[in-house]
Amino acid sequence: MGRFVVRRGLSMIGVLFAISILTFLIFTAIPDPALRLAGRFPTPATIAHINHQWGFDRPVFIRYVLVMKLIFTGQIISYTQQLNVVHQIWIDLPVTASLAIGAGVIWLSMGILFGVLSAWRAGHWLDRALTVLSLVGVSMPVFFLGAVLSYYLGDKWGILPAGDYVSFATSPWQWFEHLILPWFALSVLFIGVYSRVLRSTILDTINDDYVRTAKAKGLTERQVMVRHVLRNSLIPIVSLFGLDFAAVIGGGAILTETVFNLHGVGQYAAQSVEALDIPPVLVITMFGAFMVVLIGAIVDILYAVLDPRIRL
Amino acid sequence: MSVSPSHDSQVEVVPELHDWGEVAGEEIPPGLGPYRLAWRRLKRNKVALAFGGLFLVIVILCVLAPVYANDIAHTGPNDEHVDTALNQFGLPIGPTWHAHFFLGADNVGRDVAVRLLYGGRTSLQIGAEATLITIIFATLLGIVAGYFRGPLDGLISRAFELIWAYPVYLLGIALGVVLAISGLDLGLFKLSGNSLQIPAIIIGFIYIPYVGKAVRGQVLGLREREFIDAARQQGLGHTRIMFGEILPNVASTILVFIPLIMANAILTEAGLSFLGAGVRPPNASWGTMIGDGIGLLPAAVHTMLVPGIMLVLCVLGINVFGDGVRDALDPRAKIRIEH
DSSP, rough: OOHHHHHHHHHHHHHHHHHHHHHHHHTTTSSSSHHHHHHHHOOOOHHHHHHHHHHTTHHHHHHHHHHHHHHHHTTTOOOOOBBBBBHHHHHHHHHHHHHHHHHHHHHHHHHHHHEEEEEEEEEEHHHHHHHHHHHHTTTHHHHHHHHHHIIIIIIOOSSSOOOOOOOOOTHHHHHHHHHHHHHHHHHHHHHHHHHHHHHHHHHHHHSSSHHHHHHTOOOOHHHIIHHHHHHHHHHHHHHHHHHHHHHHIIOOHHHHHHHHHHHHHHHHHHHHHTTTOHHHHHOOOOOOOHHHHHHHHHHHHHHHHHHHTTTO | OOHHHHHHHHHHOOOGGGGTTTTTOOOOOTOHHHHHHHHHHHHHHHHHHHHHHHHHOOOOHHHHHHHHHIIIIIIIOOOOOOHBBOTSSSSOOOOOSSSSSOOOOOOOBBBBBHHHHHHHHHHHHHHHHHHHHHHHHHHHHHHHHHOOHHHHHHHHHHHHHHHHSSSSSHHHHHHHHHHHHOOOOOOEEEOTOOOHHHHHHOOOOOOOHHHHHHHHHHHHHHSSSSHHHHHTTTTTHHHHHIIIIIHHHHHHHHHHHHHHHHOOOHHHHHHHHHTTTOOOSSSSOOHHHHHHHHHHHOTHHHHHHOOOHHHHHHHHHHHHHHHHHHHHHOTTTOOOOOO
């Protein structure tokens, strides 16, 4: 366990370092960053001031070190709005977390349900219907689905609020109501993917010897399915869920957050990229990668719990 | 990254050659090669063929876009008809079901049907180019990494993991926005910021690890097999072994990935264009059209629905057909991809 933590910790530092350099290098390709920050009618003096302030007149690696120092002391400030980036992410995080947790619950439970039903009735009409449904889900761009849902159910028929975010502290019911559509839109793709992965792993496991043994000793179909087949088939689902959930928490649900106008981490990242505002993008990508690595480590620990054969 | 070992094994399923015939209840005539066998299975999967046909029809329609524009609609994709296409409130007209403005107009009076076909050309072209880039580089890097192992493998695998750990859309918009400003200088040829090749290169680049990791994993297993030893004994060079012996054995995996990557590339293009980091105006693509349509929402629903439905149909066609191809090539494999 101790070795595992050390190894994971080191690899996390490596990944964060590489991600930060890659992000930084991508943005160094922009010519004349100072001109873009100086407003519509820049004077040479303002440009010189900006160059000095942001270190654009210094070599790339010095600028990188300067920015990293600011990030790790929590004093990094965005170019355009001059707001503290860490503070801003802290404000946006509850929105993204609400989106991720609710959608995660929906897509995990529905994905497992559909996958089990589909494998259980493999070849029958229910399986075919669920397969078609999941392929439609996988083929549906989330922003189109989101726009259609929020227009018809939200604006036109007024059944549910079309996006925006109400904090849980303000009104738990409103929070829930406002998030139903984003949760659903974000879940559709994952439900499609998970149910198909689960269906094929269950169909693989179902022919294993230990399943035959379980059936032979007289367990009911339900007991065999839940205790023997499902427990083993869930392992790939757990690792997928870890990665996907981490990506959403880390700002990966950019399209969903944009189309439903949720001011989460993803939308913050998208707006910063459009404004060529490097500091928020750097911090968010590092934050996202951190989440992916951290949750990946948690998933590995969960594995060892689920499957005693795996040692950390 | 090596976050979770079984996640890798999800992708790295090796379709063993000798498994191919063992599909339950199927009579296999002797002497039928694996690809002929797969074709036989695919031909029997009518649903997959139907959706493949749907995709083909969409491709043909989009290829014929100039014919439609010149001979039927008599207007170009960027021609604005403010006088005839907007109603008295200045809002775009809906579908007329006539040759002119068959599917209505957008906010500046451009023919939606014409733009839909031209946009489809853009989306399909970017999807195809991105797929080509992904497949070529992933195959090359995957085979080289898996075959040579050692430090070269370490380097390539780390690079794959780095891109893998990066959120797809974040990397996409970061590259999209920056390259749109700076352009891309690849030495041999230069691309300006609004070139259609830039989104194609970005999307192709992003998906390399998804295929590359799978290819590498398979090559790691193949290189220990007897036929590779035999090839080495015969004195074949590394290049001959990699591309003459190993490549044919990973070809079916690569084949399965082509529709998967194509579908995802088209969806990613749409997403990036929607966020303003993909195709640049005035070029139309399905993604930019949906984005523009969402902006016009209460007034002109058709400007969002028409390209959106077309996009879903196209991607669904690829996905269902690709599913059929995968089942036909290897009924047991479980290759997947995530966004």
